[in-house]
Amino acid sequence: MLADEAAKVVRHSAAGPGYRFLVLCAPRIAAALVPGQFVHVKVPGLEASALRRPFSVFDADAESGEVTVMYKIVGRGTEALARVAEGDEVRVMGALGRGFPLTCKGAPLLVGGGYGVAPLHFLAKRMVRDAREGCGRPVLFVGGRTKDDLLAVDRFEALGVEVRTATNDGSAGVKGFVTAPLDETLAELRQSGERFELFTCGPDGLLKAVADRALAAGMPGWISMDRHMVCGVGACFACIQKIRMPNGDVSNARCCVNGPVFAAADIVWDG
Numbered sequence: 001m002l003a004d005e006a007a008k009v010v011r012h013s014a015a016g017p018g019y020r021f022l023v024l025c026a027p028r029i030a031a032a033l034v035p036g037q038f039v040h041v042k043v044p045g046l047e048a049s050a051l052r053r054p055f056s057v058f059d060a061d062a063e064s065g066e067v068t069v070m071y072k073i074v075g076r077g078t079e080a081l082a083r084v085a086e087g088d089e090v091r092v093m094g095a096l097g098r099g100f101p102l103t104c105k106g107a108p109l110l111v112g113g114g115y116g117v118a119p120l121h122f123l124a125k126r127m128v129r130d131a132r133e134g135c136g137r138p139v140l141f142v143g144g145r146t147k148d149d150l151l152a153v154d155r156f157e158a159l160g161v162e163v164r165t166a167t168n169d170g171s172a173g174v175k176g177f178v179t180a181p182l183d184e185t186l187a188e189l190r191q192s193g194e195r196f197e198l199f200t201c202g203p204d205g206l207l208k209a210v211a212d213r214a215l216a217a218g219m220p221g222w223i224s225m226d227r228h229m230v231c232g233v234g235a236c237f238a239c240i241q242k243i244r245m246p247n248g249d250v251s252n253a254r255c256c257v258n259g260p261v262f263a264a265a266d267i268v269w270d271g
């Protein structure tokens, strides 16, 4: 279901240095969203012809009709977005793209960097809510340069999710990359013979590191790609990602409609 709603701002608050939570009342979109999908936001205060900005969904609640995004202020659009106030109206389009599968193929390991934790929060919430027998609780692995880059950790912990952190400067968790605590857990799972499933969103280097580990272990891996988008609905081909087709051919997929979530095995990495 695709809707374009005039959504009231319910809350707008800090989510960490340079990051904000924006909660919108968009009942039709909230009811349709699945984890990993995104919304396309028309930022008030920009000229009418300005492009919309895509954001992953941090949370969506069909009962309250609320859709939450967590965004980083990086440029003109997000600077203008940071100025919207409670009660303002923001046009938002969704539910867009293909999200994460929720089929439970093994212990769910979620790996995030920066605002990449946003779709993983919605995913973790659904996994906890819909927990089936044999599907373990998700574990979140999150990394950043310093402790200030570790976002929304309290929100994951409030869901009962175990959070394992790493920072480059050692100010929180393990000193180094998030792949260090991840590799420890993967080694333990290899020893016990337990199956696992990887879900990731963040910078490309992290996505590839996670995809490589899923492929090496022969386990499913789901990668949420962050590509510049223009139309958000498949019309402009601005958001191309090379993928491998079942017959081995390489083809151009559009992240906004064929993704943003792809199977690790399907992605053809540049370089």
Ligand SMILES: Cc1cc2nc3c(=O)[nH]c(=O)nc-3n(C[C@H](O)[C@H](O)[C@H](O)COP(=O)(O)OP(=O)(O)OC[C@H]3O[C@@H](n4cnc5c(N)ncnc54)[C@H](O)[C@@H]3O)c2cc1C
Binding pocket: 038, 053, 054, 055, 056, 057, 069, 070, 071, 072, 073, 074, 075, 076, 077, 078, 079, 115, 118, 119, 225, 226, 227, 228, 229, 260
């Ligand atoms: C599917 C998807 C989900 C996203 N989810 C989130 C989210 O949950 N939270 C969040 O903060 N951001 C998210 N983004 C990125 C967000 O859309 C951009 O940061 C935003 O559009 C920048 O707008 P701006 O006008 O402020 O910046 P601009 O002035 O357009 O650009 C400022 C800087 O940010 C870079 N930039 C712009 N867009 C992107 C992008 N897509 N990826 C990487 N760098 C970019 C530009 O190259 C430039 O260096 C997502 C992007 C996609 C495609």
Ligand code: FES
Binding pocket: 228, 229, 230, 231, 232, 233, 234, 235, 236, 237, 238, 239, 254, 255, 256, 257
């Ligand atoms: S953003 Fe236009 S095709 Fe994907």
